[in-house]
Each structure stands twice: as C-alpha cells, then as structure tokens.
Amino acid sequence: AQRVTQPEKLLSVFKGAPVELKCNYSYSGSPELFWYVQYSRQRLQLLLRHISRESIKGFTADLNKGETSFHLKKPFAQEEDSAMYYCALKNTDKLIFGTGTRLQVFP
Amino acid sequence: DARVTQTPRHKVTEMGQEVTMRCQPILGHNTVFWYRQTMMQGLELLAYFRNRAPLDDSGMPKDRFSAEMPDATLATLKIQPSEPRDSAVYFCASGDGTYNQPQHFGDGTRLSIL
Numbered sequence: 001a002q003r004v005t006q007p008e009k010l011l012s013v014f015k016g017a018p019v020e021l022k023c024n025y026s027y028s029g030s031p032e033l034f035w036y037v038q039y040s041r042q043r044l045q046l047l048l049r050h051i052s053r054e055s056i057k058g059f060t061a062d063l064n065k066g067e068t069s070f071h072l073k074k075p076f077a078q079e080e081d082s083a084m085y086y087c088a089l090k091n092t093d094k095l096i097f098g099t100g101t102r103l104q105v106f107p
Numbered sequence: 108d109a110r111v112t113q114t115p116r117h118k119v120t121e122m123g124q125e126v127t128m129r130c131q132p133i134l135g136h137n138t139v140f141w142y143r144q145t146m147m148q149g150l151e152l153l154a155y156f157r158n159r160a161p162l163d164d165s166g167m168p169k170d171r172f173s174a175e176m177p178d179a180t181l182a183t184l185k186i187q188p189s190e191p192r193d194s195a196v197y198f199c200a201s202g203d204g205t206y207n208q209p210q211h212f213g214d215g216t217r218l219s220i221l
Contacts, residue, residue: 032206032207034209036212042214043198043212043213043214043215044198044200044212045212046209046211049207049209050207051207086150090207090209093138093155093157093162093202093204094140094152094155094163095140095152095200095209095210097149097150099149100149100150
C-alpha cells in the first residue's frame with residue numbers, strides 16, 4: 001500500500017541550528033515526491049519537488065530510493081521557518097500526505 | 108501568479124443549516140480536489156474530479172456531503188445538514204494532471220458549526 005510516514009510530530013530547534021525533517025514512503029514504482037509548507041492559518045504551499053533538485057528558502061531534499069526516504073534539510077534554521085511541513089507522494093492524480101511535522105525555531 | 112480561489116474564507120452557522128463552499132481552480136487545470144483539515148485527523152482527501160468527472164469520493168460522508176463541478180471554473184462542496192463535527196478547514200486544490208506537477212492549494216474555508 002502507498003504510504004507516507006513522518007515520524008516526528010514536533011521538531012524544535014534554535015535559530016542557526018541544522019534541521020532535518022524525516023519522510024519515508026512506501027510505493028511500488030517510480031515515486032513523485034513533494035514537500036509542502038503551511039504557515040500559521042494559511043494555505044499549503046509547495047516547497048520542493050524531488051525531480052527539480054532545487055533549493056528553496058535554503059531547504060533541500062534528496063530522494064533516496066534505497067532507504068525510501070525524502071528527508072527535508074536546512075543547514076541553518078531561521079525563525080520564519082516555523083511552520084507545519086507535509087511530505088506528499090503522488091499516486092496517479094492524488095497526493096498521499098504524511099501526518100506532518102511542526103517545526104518550531106526558537107530565537 | 109495564478110491561484111486557486113475559495114469562498115467564503117470563513118463561515119459560522121448553526122447545526123442543521125446547509126453550507127456551500129466554492130472553489131475556482133487555476134485556469135487550465137483539469138483535476139480538482141477537496142480536502143478537510145482538522146487537528147485530530149490532519150489532511151483528509153474528501154473527493155476529486157478530473158475533467159469535471161468525479162473520480163473518487165470515498166473519503167466523503169455520502170449522507171450529508173456532496174461535491175460537484177457545474178463547469179470547469181467552479182467546484183462546489185455542500186454539507187446538508189451540517190453538524191458540529193464538520194467544523195474544520197476545507198481546502199480546494201487543483202492540478203494539471205501531468206507527471207511530477209504538484210497540486211496548488213486555495214486559502215481554505217474555515218467552517219464552524221455551532
């Protein structure tokens with residue numbers, strides 16, 4: 001069955017510390033993976049897609065097919081990064097979302 | 108910058124009342140999705156459409172919820188009669204259905220049923 005697992009509900013760090021938000025997936029086939037961010041009481045916004053191999057707002061995510069992971073990383077967290085982060089797997093048209101990780105960055 | 112537009116942004120009503128939420132997908136997008144977000148359940152897919160045809164509404168309580176796309180520029184989600192447990196944020200999203208293209212989300216309708 002297709003599934004996305006985000007094991008951490010909450011991740012708290014201090015400003016300037018490295019951040020890694022974990023995402024593991026279960027999918028038979030070639031996965032299409034995304035990270036979405038939701039700032040307080042706002043819409044979900046696309047942060048990254050795996051195929052683009054881009055860095056957005058200092059975040060990167062690498063697809064590791066051997067470990068079936070797509071962890072989100074940032075070397076130096078900023079206070080404005082505080083938000084809810086969702087990992088998502090595309091299955092035909094639909095997105096399968098993980099349960100999300102709340103990132104809190106303290107000053 | 109094209110956006111998914113949802114109305115109303117907020118809705119407060121008494122239980123038993125009909126609630127209609129509207130969504131205008133991004134022009135040219137052929138897939139439309141309705142999600143519900145609550146603290147307890149997180150993000151749940153309620154229904155989705157491709158080319159205006161409903162493809163999956165298994166996440167939707169059929170007795171009180173209905174989703175339609177009267178035309179390519181409008182999707183609606185109705186609750187009748189509404190209940191307090193329907194209180195949530197309802198998001199609409201649209202996509203173009205192609206490989207590795209993401210869904211784009213609207214700002215949501217924050218629904219409170221008293």
